[in-house]
Amino acid sequence: MSEQTKFVLTEKDLPEKWYNINPDMPVNPAETAWNAVLHPVTKQPVTPEFLTALFPARFVGEAVSMDRWIEIPEEVREIYKLWRPTPLLRARRLEKMLDTPAHIYYKYEGVSPVGSHKPNTAVAQAFYAKEEGTLGFTTETGAGQWGSALSMAANFFGLECHVYMVKVSYGLKPYRRIIMENYGATVTASPSMNTEFGRKLLAEDPDNPGSLGIAISEAVEAAVSSNGKYKYSLGSVLGPVLTHQSVIGQEALKQMEMAGEYPDVVIGCVGGGSNFAGIAFPFLHLNFTEGKKTRIMAVEPTACPTLTKGQYTFDYGDTAGMAPIVKMHTLGHTFMPPDIHAGGLRYHGMAPHICSLYDNGDIEAVALDQLDTFEGALQFMKAEGILPAPESSHAVRAAINEALQAKEEGREKVILFNLSGHGLFDLASYAAYNQGGLRRYRYPDDKIAEAMQHLPQVNL
Amino acid sequence: MSEQTKFVLTEKDLPEKWYNINPDMPVNPAETAWNAVLHPVTKQPVTPEFLTALFPARFVGEAVSMDRWIEIPEEVREIYKLWRPTPLLRARRLEKMLDTPAHIYYKYEGVSPVGSHKPNTAVAQAFYAKEEGTLGFTTETGAGQWGSALSMAANFFGLECHVYMVKVSYGLKPYRRIIMENYGATVTASPSMNTEFGRKLLAEDPDNPGSLGIAISEAVEAAVSSNGKYKYSLGSVLGPVLTHQSVIGQEALKQMEMAGEYPDVVIGCVGGGSNFAGIAFPFLHLNFTEGKKTRIMAVEPTACPTLTKGQYTFDYGDTAGMAPIVKMHTLGHTFMPPDIHAGGLRYHGMAPHICSLYDNGDIEAVALDQLDTFEGALQFMKAEGILPAPESSHAVRAAINEALQAKEEGREKVILFNLSGHGLFDLASYAAYNQGGLRRYRYPDDKIAEAMQHLPQVNL
Numbered sequence: 001m002s003e004q005t006k007f008v009l010t011e012k013d014l015p016e017k018w019y020n021i022n023p024d025m026p027v028n029p030a031e032t033a034w035n036a037v038l039h040p041v042t043k044q045p046v047t048p049e050f051l052t053a054l055f056p057a058r059f060v061g062e063a064v065s066m067d068r069w070i071e072i073p074e075e076v077r078e079i080y081k082l083w084r085p086t087p088l089l090r091a092r093r094l095e096k097m098l099d100t101p102a103h104i105y106y107k108y109e110g111v112s113p114v115g116s117h118k119p120n121t122a123v124a125q126a127f128y129a130k131e132e133g134t135l136g137f138t139t140e141t142g143a144g145q146w147g148s149a150l151s152m153a154a155n156f157f158g159l160e161c162h163v164y165m166v167k168v169s170y171g172l173k174p175y176r177r178i179i180m181e182n183y184g185a186t187v188t189a190s191p192s193m194n195t196e197f198g199r200k201l202l203a204e205d206p207d208n209p210g211s212l213g214i215a216i217s218e219a220v221e222a223a224v225s226s227n228g229k230y231k232y233s234l235g236s237v238l239g240p241v242l243t244h245q246s247v248i249g250q251e252a253l254k255q256m257e258m259a260g261e262y263p264d265v266v267i268g269c270v271g272g273g274s275n276f277a278g279i280a281f282p283f284l285h286l287n288f289t290e291g292k293k294t295r296i297m298a299v300e301p302t303a304c305p306t307l308t309k310g311q312y313t314f315d316y317g318d319t320a321g322m323a324p325i326v327k328m329h330t331l332g333h334t335f336m337p338p339d340i341h342a343g344g345l346r347y348h349g350m351a352p353h354i355c356s357l358y359d360n361g362d363i364e365a366v367a368l369d370q371l372d373t374f375e376g377a378l379q380f381m382k383a384e385g386i387l388p389a390p391e392s393s394h395a396v397r398a399a400i401n402e403a404l405q406a407k408e409e410g411r412e413k414v415i416l417f418n419l420s421g422h423g424l425f426d427l428a429s430y431a432a433y434n435q436g437g438l439r440r441y442r443y444p445d446d447k448i449a450e451a452m453q454h455l456p457q458v459n460l
Numbered sequence: 461m462s463e464q465t466k467f468v469l470t471e472k473d474l475p476e477k478w479y480n481i482n483p484d485m486p487v488n489p490a491e492t493a494w495n496a497v498l499h500p501v502t503k504q505p506v507t508p509e510f511l512t513a514l515f516p517a518r519f520v521g522e523a524v525s526m527d528r529w530i531e532i533p534e535e536v537r538e539i540y541k542l543w544r545p546t547p548l549l550r551a552r553r554l555e556k557m558l559d560t561p562a563h564i565y566y567k568y569e570g571v572s573p574v575g576s577h578k579p580n581t582a583v584a585q586a587f588y589a590k591e592e593g594t595l596g597f598t599t600e601t602g603a604g605q606w607g608s609a610l611s612m613a614a615n616f617f618g619l620e621c622h623v624y625m626v627k628v629s630y631g632l633k634p635y636r637r638i639i640m641e642n643y644g645a646t647v648t649a650s651p652s653m654n655t656e657f658g659r660k661l662l663a664e665d666p667d668n669p670g671s672l673g674i675a676i677s678e679a680v681e682a683a684v685s686s687n688g689k690y691k692y693s694l695g696s697v698l699g700p701v702l703t704h705q706s707v708i709g710q711e712a713l714k715q716m717e718m719a720g721e722y723p724d725v726v727i728g729c730v731g732g733g734s735n736f737a738g739i740a741f742p743f744l745h746l747n748f749t750e751g752k753k754t755r756i757m758a759v760e761p762t763a764c765p766t767l768t769k770g771q772y773t774f775d776y777g778d779t780a781g782m783a784p785i786v787k788m789h790t791l792g793h794t795f796m797p798p799d800i801h802a803g804g805l806r807y808h809g810m811a812p813h814i815c816s817l818y819d820n821g822d823i824e825a826v827a828l829d830q831l832d833t834f835e836g837a838l839q840f841m842k843a844e845g846i847l848p849a850p851e852s853s854h855a856v857r858a859a860i861n862e863a864l865q866a867k868e869e870g871r872e873k874v875i876l877f878n879l880s881g882h883g884l885f886d887l888a889s890y891a892a893y894n895q896g897g898l899r900r901y902r903y904p905d906d907k908i909a910e911a912m913q914h915l916p917q918v919n920l
Binding site for chain 2: 004005006008009010011078079081082083089093111112113114115152155156174175178179181182183184378381382384385386387424425427428430431434
């Protein structure tokens with residue numbers, strides 16, 4: 001009974017550097033670095049001027065950096081310390097419930113003040129923006145987790161924060177808006193009348209439910225048209241974001257060492273890819289450099305199966321075609337995913353690094369239906385107490401499936417997954433699930449095929 | 461910049477014993493132990509049979525125990541480990557914001573899966589009920605924090621949980637209900653048609669908003685009329701509950717030692733008194749036994765000022781007069797507090813131990829208005845990131861007031877307060893505050909005076 005359950009680190013164990021995967025990418029870095037990023041109009045490689053108009057210069061610099069380790073500024077670490085290092089737990093009660101020989105570990109990022117991993121990059125980006133004299137940020141948010149994180153981070157550095165929130169989430173998750181406003185942010189339902197693109201969409205369809213892609217377009221437009229007063233901030237997809245999230249996996253490495261085990265499989269859910277990269281890349285690093293053979297598994301919704309059903313090609317990062325074009329797995333930038341409850345996973349594309357690694361066979365991907373992920377989440381909650389966010393529930397269910405497979409095969413297996421956030425903002429979604437109001441979504445083949453007609457024409 | 465902010469303990473530091481204040485009470489223990497508890501009808505000291513019909517026998521035994529240290533069962537510690545020990549932080553950013561020479565520390569209980577300190581006793585009570593073969597619990601909940609905690613704990617031990625939720629909170633906090641239901645509990649708005657008392661109240665006034673006192677009456681009636689199938693569970697007020705919460709203060713003692721400081725003042729909000737006792741009693745113990753002179757401060761709402769305006773006398777624990785009569789500070793069991801947003805502090809009485817200590821001058825009490833506590837909570841959130849529960853915000857504001865006083869007096873002061881829960885379930889309340897929809901509540905003198913007419917007549 002007195003076996004160790006929780007593995008905690010102190011402030012002193014907080015990583016001093018982020019892990020940047022660029023130099024370890026097994027493919028031509030040109031496929032994932034900025035020089036493979038194309039201007040949405042000219043379709044030629046973007047200029048540094050274009051990028052620094054959008055993002056803080058230090059952030060742009062990190063994207064092209066070939067330094068494996070990037071020092072975490074002391075100002076950022078001081079804020080990380082409010083909730084980091086986060087705990088890693090062995091899910092002993094879940095193991096018993098499943099009657100599995102597998103050992104299941106989870107890294108819990110829900111202890112941050114906003115309940116998810118998102119502040120890991122928000123704080124860094126806010127520090128850079130402050131350092132460079134910017135007034136504040138424009139950004140988008142799906143489920144609200146990113147918007148809350150950036151609102152908090154902007155507040156810490158005295159910056160403004162203007163959030164475009166996907167309309168369907170704005171309606172489903174009114175409380176997320178209040179928390180952003182409490183940090184001093186302004187929150188607008190997207191599509192909105194604030195931007196040219198939003199006005200165009202609303203003229204076509206006043207009931208447009210919005211999507212991450214649309215909200216990105218609006219936030220980008222608002223930043224670009226601000227004459228440099230505001231920078232745009234993205235909470236996923238981009239290389240520096242994945243780099244900032246590496247604190248998760250670095251801590252988990254230390255904690256697994258405390259547990260005296262090493263994972264056979266590392267699992268994270270993927271929308272844009274940031275929490276997945278955060279836990280996975282430090283383990284992938286050891287696959288590359290120390291010959292470890294850990295399976296690295298990305299879990300996405302069947303309703304938005306970017307890796308498992310998308311095409312690996314060049315596409316716009318947003319819906320409007322205003323954001324840069326990158327090479328990634330995509331369902332087509334005009335693809336509109338059904339409004340599943342894991343709002344943070346409704347993105348037509350995916351972090352280029354992750355796509356490249358998937359294409360190269362370094363990582364696996366699996367798609368799960370939301371009904372199965374809610375079921376897994378409630379099973380986890382009954383065993384371990386914590387209610388997972390619908391996004392994180394994809395990782396939970398995949399871990400349960402791996403554990404059940406281990407039972408079937410009668411072998412021990414060490415499973416580590418990232419519980420990227422809690423579901424306390426998602427209780428309306430759980431209510432809908434409990435009342436039988438959710439349905440299964442297969443990937444809509446015909447809609448994806450239709451969206452594929454609208455890929456940008458790129459000649460490189 | 462690299463000064464320590466967060467003080468973390470490992471599983472090994474989890475207390476092995478609870479601290480029971482009974483042997484250290486500076487007054488006749490008869491005033492607080494069960495032999496000062498009177499039967500609501502006979503008004504004579506209650507029998508062990510009466511109490512064990514309501515509560516698990518081991519729980520009743522703890523109430524009369526004169527053992528200073530009570531071993532925490534291994535089954536309870538195993539579950540504590542899912543989130544305990546909880547962190548203690550120095551609020552360096554808040555100190556800077558207030559420009560105070562005071563050092564402000566907070567113990568953060570919001571990291572539990574249900575976001576408050578309540579599971580500390582819920583898990584113990586559920587283990588006792590399971591051990592004694594009970595089917596499950598009936599209980600009441602105000603803000604929903606206690607109901608969530610007991611639902612989780614009951615689920616861990618395979619017990620049923622039937623929660624009577626104060627109707628005004630049931631309406632304001634629908635999401636709390638969903639989380640209880642997700643753990644497998646049934647939740648009923650109180651007053652309800654399930655009980656005789658509920659039916660009586662609804663016949664008199666179908667719009668009765670409910671109160672903790674009414675909900676207690678219903679839960680007690682449901683347990684008593686179950687012929688022993690269900691036990692009643694109370695999340696505050698009773699001695700064993702205060703004892704179970706002592707893990708908070710014991711951990712905080714170790715963590716303050718890590719910080720190299722000792723608090724001049726320890727602060728907690730009080731409704732029934734459990735989180736306050738949890739952080740305060742272990743420090744009070746050292747006031748009693750080691751000559752420490754730490755000020756111990758209980759903070760209550762001006763709308764329900766039990767300690768500061770109540771009478772120290774015998775009164776029913778519930779509104780209906782079905783629960784035992786105890787000696788405590790009371791506003792009268794028929795007193796109906798206004799429906800302030802700190803639902804967990806709307807109780808006419810107070811833990812007898814706390815009343816006795818207050819009456820004896822061992823602790824202080826102060827009443828704060830909810831407008832001031834919301835203001836303090838948002839200030840704290842902007843500095844430290846975490847949004848406090850409206851209940852906990854009373855402690856936050858009192859700590860801020862103490863820090864500002866230290867600034868005025870130009871002296872260092874070490875302040876420790878209990879941040880008993882986060883406010884992520886209370887965003888509707890924050891929305892109401894932000895929109896200017898909350899008003900000041902002074903204690904309603906005339907209503908208290910009226911309620912005082914209905915105290916039970918006791919001859920001892």
